[in-house]
Amino acid sequence: MTQLPTLRQLQFIIALAEHGSFSRAAEAVFVTQPTLSAAIKELEAILGTVLVERGARGAVLTPAGDVVLERAQRVMTEAEDLVVAAQAAGEPLAGPFRLGVIPTIAPFLLPQVLPALRSRFPELELFLREDLTDRLFEALRERRIDAALIALPYDAALIETHAVWSDEFLFAAPPDHPLASKAKLSPDDLTDEPLLLLEDGHCLRDHALAACSTGSARSDFAATSLHTLVHMVKSGLGATLLPRMAVDAGLVDRMGLEVRAFDPPVAGREIGVAWRKGSARADEAIQLGDAIREILEAPAA
Template sequence: MTIPLPTLRQLRFLVTLADEGNFSRAAEICHVTQPTLSAAIKELEATLGVTLVERGARGATLTPAGEAALDRARSTLAEAEDLVQAARAAGEPLCGPFRLGVIPTIAPFLLPKLLPLLSNAHPKLKLYLREDLTDRLLEGLRSRNLDAALIALPYEAAGIEAISVGSDEFLFAAAPDHPLAQKATISASDLSNEKLLMLEDGHCLRDHALAVCTAAASRSDFAATSLHTLAQMVKSGLGATLLPRLAVEGGVTDGLGLVVKPFTPAIVGREIGIAWRRGSAREAEAKLIAKTLDGLV
């Protein structure tokens, strides 16, 4: 005996209704009329033999059975999307939509070089970009809201795989009148008594800088939200900082008159990598993007 199965359309309606909590808004998002969406939900309830939605004057609320069905519906829709993407990638990789996340300390300096290369090599690619902190990008990978993410390594995260595309060196940056700006060479040990400016908590670059000089950085009394702000604060004489070479070459210190110099020996601050959800159908395409990045970092 064949068991009646819900359709993907019905499951999508259920997920949208759960997200919006309102039949009218859910119908608008799904590009159907409200009666059409309502009828589809009733058909789904009849197929499953349970009430999924409590309908009220203030909107729609899922029943316990509806909440249980919602989790499976999201998973089923995600698997169906993976099937479509895997089939497309097998026929022509990086064709159609691809959702790429990038951390803020990489995005403005690497994307201007990467995007033209991707566009030329894969003209049918429709790239959707999201700039955010690492934790939220990784959650986006796990929830299948992102296909891949450019992040800084090392970064341990369950269910996530990544490969390195290059190393990013730390450079010392200070105003011209800073004592260390006068030195011919500078080493990590020179920072032991310095007040270093850092990015605010949540930026992985802060963690990488702290790993280089924990004692000095812990005394910083200013936390910037971006590398551009950080460079401006250094210009104002609030202290020195460590900047990734990628950002310096991308122009973050241009026109500020700062003294920027490498360490001796060089300090590799981080690895730039591309990450994806383990088992994702977009893994091969993420690795293609990694190849495109070869030589850019």
């Protein structure tokens, strides 16, 4: 029968690749350096090839070591998924859960829902990461996070989503803007209207352009955050579209801006939860999304 590497040996080669030193790798996995070195030599014997070039300045993986490292990371991730799936079957949404959130949602949604989530799932330990959608999807595929709160629609390979909440777009401008006092505001009014939007890379920019069928955004004044964006509008640089979620959370309070809904309302984006296709935590991601919807739908106390 073929002798197989142990998970411990795979953990050691991963640590060695990360730290580039037997001593630092041993410290990271809480063993002595001789123990780690012996385990790597045993792994090389099992596989019949040299995995590590040892030198005075540290340790570097050979080409064979790089191949083994890639597969070792997959095996360790699958092993972690096995543990997570077994634990989730016994008690869903308990223990660590790594949740990504995009910047145009995080500061406005999380303060509202986190206290209620803690009350509903007292054993849940949420670890939050804020980042742009593309980078969160990469983290999902690489199993560095379990789920992400994003804005839909957004298609991506190997990612599945579940809609949670509709977020309407509102028009925001200085009081003296020509559209600020229009009796009935339509998305058609924004045709050829220069809009201040977030910089490329923020999905909110694409959703805003799609919602109003306009391609004339002021890219020379693109903002890095919604807070920067509203200050640009306050300074008289132009008008913008804001998600109602952010407005309701107080983004434009005391800014002196005219904020208006469209007639009919513009459904700008859906807030949704995303996860890696085939993830052992897919059911938990959906359950978390549904819990957030229920919290948002609950009448204010």
